[in-house]
Amino acid sequence: MSDPRVRPVGPYPISQGGWHEGGSSKAYVTNDWRLEKPVVDLEKCVGCLYCWVYCPEPAIDLLDRAGKGPSKVRIDYDHCKGCGICQQVCPPKAIKMVPEEEEVANNGSI
């Protein structure tokens, strides 16, 4: 009866499969991937959005997401992997990379 070589005759229960809520990866934190963290100097930031356009994560939060003009930025330290592209592409050089252990006032943002 329970001969493993004999397959049961259908109907097979078909799994409904599944999907996951879009954007659920946000709950996964990648902050332990980085060695250096970017710190934004909001005095120097001109809101050009270049860091946001070139961020692979995105780990750049726009302070003005609804608007259609320049917007200053805040780093999402839960998801930033510390690649340093934002520092490289920032035209006014408002972003600097500091060692992860270093204490920065307000964690480098407002």
Place this chain on the structure above:
Amino acid sequence: MEGNSKLSQFQPVKSIFEINREERMAPGHRACAGCGPMIAVRQILQSLDVKPVVISATGCVEVTTSTYPDSAWLVPWAHVAFENSAAVASGVEAAMHALKVRGELKEERPVIALAGDGGTFDIGLQALSGALERGHRMLYVCYDNEAYMNTGIQRSSATPFGAWTTTSPVGKEWPGKAEIKKDIMGIVVAHGTPYAATASISHWKDLMTKVRKAVSQNGPTFLHVYAPCNRGWRFEPKDTVEVAKRAVETRFFPLYEVENGRYRITVPVAKPRPLEDFLSLQGRFSHLLKPENSETLKELKSIVEERWSKINAAASVQAQV
């Protein structure tokens, strides 16, 4: 689909402030720090006002954004297999067309097939060719990181001549890959595709304008995006954008578009930087800068020059007509 749909309106990107700010990709995906393909995907998704339907082939982007049990996509998304992103996208487009004819389609969305160079140049080539020939209204995006990266940097037919990969090693016998990169744009253009273009992540405005133009076409379109991989190309993660920029500035990767057979160079490079500026940043080309490989370097330079002059000739001939 009919040419008078809402999607057919083309607006070039004039300023960074007009692009869509609502995120279409969530953070927390498992792509490496400084991932070039992920920058390409984000720029493509943010350039459109309407949320597209994205069909991924197997590849870095698919593996890292859909790691069980998470999804990083905030747009409708599907993955089926390595070779058939173009076929699946064709089916989605056909289904949406059928719903539209019946009057049951609530919202028109562009269909984007997204594959890496392995899923386009090698494994997905026949599905791509079929989709182009059938004339589905879809955009096929190839993000080109020039090897099979997430399986361990094996060579693909998109790997450039002379590059190191784990299956085109560098030693006494071989100076890196011995074959030249496949001319995928030539293959796509030979299908009579209404719009095909190359783009680089370093030139976001050019890339986004091309995405919008491609989506507005009433037929199959192709976008070849240069997306450096810091793990496979052996450079610092912070240099991803710089490497892509230098590829354009040294004429290694020309940015052009082909609209109904007419070539146009969108980012002219009047005075190219020396090719060494591009090669020296990357470990995969470090052997070419040694004296014993000067012949290989010379050959690579002539390949780059030949590729540029071929495209330049095609563009300038048609400019005179």
